[in-house]
Amino acid sequence: MAAKIEASKQAAAKAPTLTAAPAGKVAAAPAPTAKTAAAKPAAEGKKLAAAPSTHQAGEKLYKSACVACHSTGVANAPKLGDKAAWAPRLAEGEEQIMEIAFKGKGAMPPRGASSADDATIKAAVEYMLSTVQ
């Protein structure tokens, strides 16, 4: 009797391990796929929704954070719409322009001393560039 109980106890102890392994495996496989599938449309939806408003946010940021220096050319800041000032910068490439906008250079403070997010700063630079292209 005691041996039988012991045996069934062992069987019971073993049972969860045996059933858990394949169950865990099966459940784990589709989980990441489901996650990526769910995350993707969400990110795409965000991107689509952000497109028109980001441009406006860029102009808004320019008018609040960048205009102080970039409208009058404080400390030789390239002025809005001043093609001559922007030409050598555009020749360096937009990537370089963005890098300076984020990291700063000389009197240009990193991110124009603003606390705007990356997309908005990028949009502000694009707004500035749109006036000289």
Ligand code: HEC
């Ligand atoms: C305190 C003044 C000041 C403010 C505020 C400022 N800038 Fe500037 N910015 C400068 C100066 C000065 C330069 C020229 C730096 C140089 O070439 O030495 C410059 C240069 C730049 C350039 C050209 C980078 C290149 O390729 O040479 C970009 C783009 C730029 N600023 C973007 C911005 C944006 C976007 C903002 C607002 C979020 C901003 N700046 C706010 C002073 C300012």
